[in-house]
């Protein structure tokens with residue numbers, strides 16, 4: 001058996017530091033890397049099982065070519081030559097719009113995607129299909145309209161926050177989005193001067209740690225967020241100085257929240273109105289960082305959820321401010337920016353579906369163009 005070697009987990013974009021012992025190319029043992037400067041020994045259950053993915057018995061280790069309905073093994077040399085010739089022919093005969101690339105996405109595919117996207121762009125095509133486009137399309141779109149670039153993401157400033165508001169995210173089970181999430185969640189849960197507030201229809205591992213768990217009905221996150229905003233505006237808790245300095249269109253949106261029936265909304269959400277109002281006051285008056293995730297990014301109002309979350313943060317001065325949500329630095333931008341209003345931005349051929357961050361979802365070709373034309377509205 002080899003010595004312990006330092007590496008990292010490729011199963012999500014946190015890339016936690018790991019140490020592995022291998023025999024030849026096969027991982028035998030995995031342990032956390034306590035000396036890793038960023039993740040400091042954190043590893044979730046997926047990382048602990050990384051060998052399952054690395055050495056999975058169904059994983060392809062050589063190219064296959066279909067012949068007479070059956071796959072047969074061919075050499076890499078043959079595969080590269082045949083694929084290159086095929087791509088060249090398609091490109092010459094039909095142009096770059098005839099080529100799409102499928103791959104990438106957070107879960108272990110982001111390494112390959114940087115090569116795949118570069119190759120696609122070199123061929124002149126913008127058609128990158130990825131699971132990220134199903135998870136994050138609405139968020140990309142809202143980011144673009146709100147902050148000017150679709151690849152600008154907000155992250156919670158947990159070092160300075162007094163409260164941690166978690167919406168549709170089970171960080172205790174997996175890091176995703178917050179470094180050493182389990183430790184950070186425990187910190188907010190155990191510290192008497194801080195609060196962990198969880199909004200989730202499920203009694204998740206994270207929700208079990210919460211000081212307050214809003215167990216809203218499935219599909220009511222937009223109503224919940226809208227109610228928070230309505231309470232804040234009706235009680236005059238918005239930060240006018242910040243809004244005047246950094247926001248545009250505030251007066252246009254206030255009508256959506258005026259005279260909103262918070263009591264009925266709370267009933268539909270399945271929570272107490274007074275608890276919701278208390279949370280609105282807490283969020284407006286105390287440095288509170290938000291982490292939301294697929295629980296609201298993939299429900300039926302996903303784009304609206306992101307839009308309402310952005311409005312909530314903006315009116316309370318929680319965007320780009322200490323203890324709220326900030327724009328973390330990245331070595332590389334998290335994806336490109338592709339505003340669909342720019343004529344140079346491609347849409348899909350059949351349905352004219354737009355791809356925020358030039359990432360197209362696999363289902364887009366099954367929708368009609370009518371489905372693609374709506375923009376988020378709050379009603």
Ligand code: SF4
Nearest residue numbers: 009012015016047175
């Ligand atoms: S959080 Fe888990 S899946 Fe993500 S990189 Fe770390 S160990 Fe891997």
